[in-house]
Amino acid sequence: MGLMPKDMYDFSVLRRLRKTENMSIMELSERSGVSAAVISKLERNQTVAELDTIYRLSRVFGMNPSDLLRLAEARSAHKANESSHNAEDFFFREVAYGNIKCLYGTAKEGGKVSRPNIHKDNYELCWVLKGELLFHLPHEKIVIKAGEAIQFDALLEHTYEALKDVEMLVLHIRKEKRF
Numbered sequence: 046m047g048l049m050p051k052d053m054y055d056f057s058v059l060r061r062l063r064k065t066e067n068m069s070i071m072e073l074s075e076r077s078g079v080s081a082a083v084i085s086k087l088e089r090n091q092t093v094a095e096l097d098t099i100y101r102l103s104r105v106f107g108m109n110p111s112d113l114l115r116l117a118e119a120r121s122a123h124k125a126n127e128s129s130h131n132a133e134d135f136f137f138r139e140v141a142y143g144n145i146k147c148l149y150g151t152a153k154e155g156g157k158v159s160r161p162n163i164h165k166d167n168y169e170l171c172w173v174l175k176g177e178l179l180f181h182l183p184h185e186k187i188v189i190k191a192g193e194a195i196q197f198d199a200l201l202e203h204t205y206e207a208l209k210d211v212e213m214l215v216l217h218i219r220k221e222k223r224f
Contacts, residue, residue: 054117056087056094062106062116063088077101133158135205137215146217152207159204167217169199176211180204 063073070088074081079101086092094102096110103113125140134156139148146167152158154176171180172194180187180195181204188208189195197203199217 054094054114056090056117058113058116059084059102060088066106073102073105076105134207144219148215148217150205150211150213150215152205152211154207154209156207156211157204166220167199168196168220169203170194170196170216170218171205172214172216174212174214176213177208178211178213179206179208181206 059073063070068076070081070084073079073084077084079098083092083098084102087094087098099110099113103110106113123142125142127138127140129136129138131137135150135152135158137148137150139146141147171178171189173189173191175191177191178189180189182197183202187195205213
């Protein structure tokens with residue numbers, strides 16, 4: 046059985062936001078147009094917020110409704126199963142979530158992969174755990190050894206080349222899309 050709507054969000058975050066702004070419930074009510082009673086119940090998680098209420102309250106704090114929901118979202122675990130694939134001379138195991146993809150890659154010396162993945166608008170971080178990797182970008186080549194990492198805009202053309210047998214961790218981190 047999943048979470049019920051009132052269990053999915055913890056609007057006590059409103060109290061923390063309000064206190065940070067040195068604002069009383071009455072001041073927040075006046076500025077947002079949301080009744081003090083509703084704000085009080087939200088802060089104590091005794092009611093579920095309507096979309097209009099979330100909009101009005103978020104604007105007082107200079108944020109979008111989605112920002113306020115993200116702050117109030119109940120922290121819960123999300124289980125994922127791995128998948129795997131070959132990309133040229135590299136083998137990858139991966140798990141993916143909405144905002145991040147984590148790949149564990151291996152290749153033998155001499156192995157190469159060009160444009161390892163068709164990327165969305167992500168940042169990519171490559172951390173070499175074992176071995177040595179030659180990393181090609183449009184205007185530079187960088188050697189990454191065990192214990193070193195590199196981060197770059199994944200939309201750039203890039204190639205991985207194993208200089209020694211390599212094990213690496215690659216993260217694709219979604220750039221924040223606000224609008």
